[in-house]
Amino acid sequence: MRVLRYALGSTLGVTLIGAGYLWWVLLSPFGYERPADVPTIRSGEHQVFVYGTLTHAPVRWLVYGRTGDPETASLPGFRQQALDLVTEPGQRVEGVVLNVSAEELRALDRYERLGYRYERVRIRLSNGGEAWVYRRL
Structure with missing residues (x-):
């Protein structure tokens, strides 16, 4: 006992x-306090390519309050190395694209510790579309 x-x-x-x-x-x-030098988020919908913990619906629900309806996608010219993306011609990273609001993007920035741990940059996906992706600082 x-x-x-x-x-x-x-x-x-x-x-x-x-x-x-x-x-x-x-x-x-x-x-977390958003750094002053991080650009403001424009209103409207944003696309974010994720390849790690945020590919899991329960994590998305915890981070921004819903699971969404992600679309599978791939990022050519990169490979995943631990928590980051590394440029690697001929390789690709599989993931999903999230469609999020400006408020949800702020929640993702907080989760990723934008400005401290990650930066958010625009990338071109294999389908030709563009999305944000978080890259390690």
Whole structure:
């Protein structure tokens, strides 16, 4: 019984720490301040190419409040290396394109820690369309 109580207590502690971290990173008014030198976001719809955690619907729901209807896409001339994209002729990165509002793009910027951890740049996809993508600083 004592082992079971310890295991449940440890699991609860890990769960609470994980939930606290997600709240701090994704939802809290603390922990991220948009840098002054980051351009403002124009109103309207934006397309964002994602290739990592944001390809998963539950993560998108946590980050900006809905799962959306992503379209599969690929980015030619790059390969994925850990959390970044590296230029590599002849290679391609598979991912999805998200259609998001300006407010949802702000939430994605917060999640990616725009200006601190990532920059957001325009890229051309294999279908000829353009989208934003986050690249490591």
